Amino acid sequence: MPDLTLPEPRTPDPAEAPPLRWGILAPGHIAGHWATALREHTRQRLVAIGSRSPERAAAFASAHGAERVHTSYEALVDDPAVDAVYVASPHSHHRDHALLALRAGKHVLVEKAFTRNAAEARELVVAAREAGVLLMEAMWTRYLPHTDVVRRVLEDGLVGQVHRITADYGVRAGPDVPPRLLDPALAGGVLLDLGIYPLSFASAVARAAGLLLRPSSVQAAGSLTTTGVDAQVSAQIGYGVAQAQLFTSMLTASGHTAQVYGSLGRIEVDERCYVPAGVTVTVGDRTGTWDANRVHGYGGLCFQAAALATYVAEGRTDSPLLPLDETVTILETADEIRRQVGVVYPGEA
Known part of the structure; x- marks a missing residue:
C-alpha cells in the first residue's frame, strides 16, 4: 500500500x-x-x-x-x-x-x-x-508522544468524522490479586484501577475530534467480586454522533489496544497502548505508521512530570492536555457506570 x-x-x-x-x-x-x-x-x-x-x-x-x-x-x-x-x-x-x-x-x-x-x-x-x-x-498516557500523534491526526481531520471508539484493558489477576483491588474501603475494583485508561482515551478522542465532551449516554454492564467491587465492566458511551465501546477486567486478559474509526479511515494504537506505543493510520488504500518512541515502558512516566514542571514555569494552573474540568467529567461517567453496575464505596452518598 x-x-x-x-x-x-x-x-x-x-x-x-x-x-x-x-x-x-x-x-x-x-x-x-x-x-x-x-x-x-x-x-x-x-x-x-x-x-x-x-x-x-x-x-x-x-x-x-x-x-x-x-x-x-x-x-x-x-x-x-x-x-x-x-x-x-x-x-x-x-x-x-x-x-x-x-x-x-x-x-x-x-x-x-x-x-x-x-x-x-x-x-x-x-x-x-x-x-x-x-x-x-x-x-x-495523555502526555506520551504516540498520544500526540493520535491527537494531531484527529485535529487535522485525517480520518474524517469520528463515529466509533474502542479501547480495552483487561488483566487476569488470578489468585494473587492485590488485596486493595478487592477492598471497597480502598475504592477497589477494576474500573478505577484499569478501566480509567479506556475512559480517558475515549474522552481524549472526543476532545481532539471536536465531539461532545460530556457523554450523551452511558450504558454499562458488569460482574462483581464477593466483596462487592467490580471485577469486569463493559460500557457503551455516546459522544453525540460517535459511540465508544470500552472494556476492563481483572478476570481475563485483553489486548490493551485502542482504535478510532472515522468516515474516511481509522487509527489503531498498538498493543499495550497505555505505555509508549506505535500508531497505524489507514485512509482508503494508504497506510502510515509511527513508532519512534525513544522512551519505553514505565519510563514514559517521565513525560507527565516534565509537563507539570513546564506548566508551572509557564504560570499555568491547569493542564491543557487534561484540564481539571475534563477529569471531573470522566469521573462523573465512572460514577454512572458504577451506579449501573451496583458498586458503592463506604461513606459515599
Missing part, C-alpha cells in the same frame, strides 16, 4: 523541562517506577519522601537518591524544600492527601484514578483554584 505520512508528535523532550523539587507522598510500587523515570529521563529532583513507615521511607529514599525522609504526610507537604508533591497513595485516599498538599501551597500531581468519585474531584479543583497552584491528574 502507498505510504501515508503521519504528523510528528509535538511532545517536548522531558529532559528540557525546568527542574522542580519533588516530594513523593506514599512511596509504593508505581512511585518506584515514577522515581526511576525521573532520574533516567529528566532534570527533576526528588528531594523528599513521606511515609508513615520510617523503614519504607528510608529504603525508598536510599534506592532513589532522595535527600530526606518524613515520617508523616504533614511534614512532607510542609517541607519548604518541596515545590511539588506526587500523591501515590491508593485512590481511596487521594482526596485527603491532595488536600494536605494543596493547602500547604504545593503543586500536586495525583496518581490515577484522581479520586473515588466526581464529588471528591470537585473539592480538589476548588482547593487548587483557591490556592492558585497547579493540580493535575497523573494520567500519563
